Amino acid sequence: MAVKVTEAKCTGCGDCTESCPSEALKVNDGKVHVSEDDCSDCAACVDVCPETALSLD
Numbered sequence: 001m002a003v004k005v006t007e008a009k010c011t012g013c014g015d016c017t018e019s020c021p022s023e024a025l026k027v028n029d030g031k032v033h034v035s036e037d038d039c040s041d042c043a044a045c046v047d048v049c050p051e052t053a054l055s056l057d
Contacts (some may be wrong), residue, residue: 001056002039003046007031009053016045016054 002024012030017023024038025045032053046054 001041002034002036003041003043004055004057005032005034006053006055009051011051011053013050015048015050019044019048 010031012027012032014027014032016032017025017027021042021044022038022040024035024040025032026035027033041056043056046056
């Protein structure tokens with residue numbers, strides 16, 4: 001299961017992309033997008049998101 005993004009909360013700050021060890025997150029058009037194939041479910045991005053826009057549900 002890949003990280004889920006609540007786009008309404010995401011500001012596109014990029015903090016999560018810097019924390020992702022598998023480089024599964026990219027900011028496009030002001031929002032984060034997750035490559036489900038690359039996401040390792042480590043939750044590093046969830047812990048650093050200042051907007052709580054990411055979750056492992």
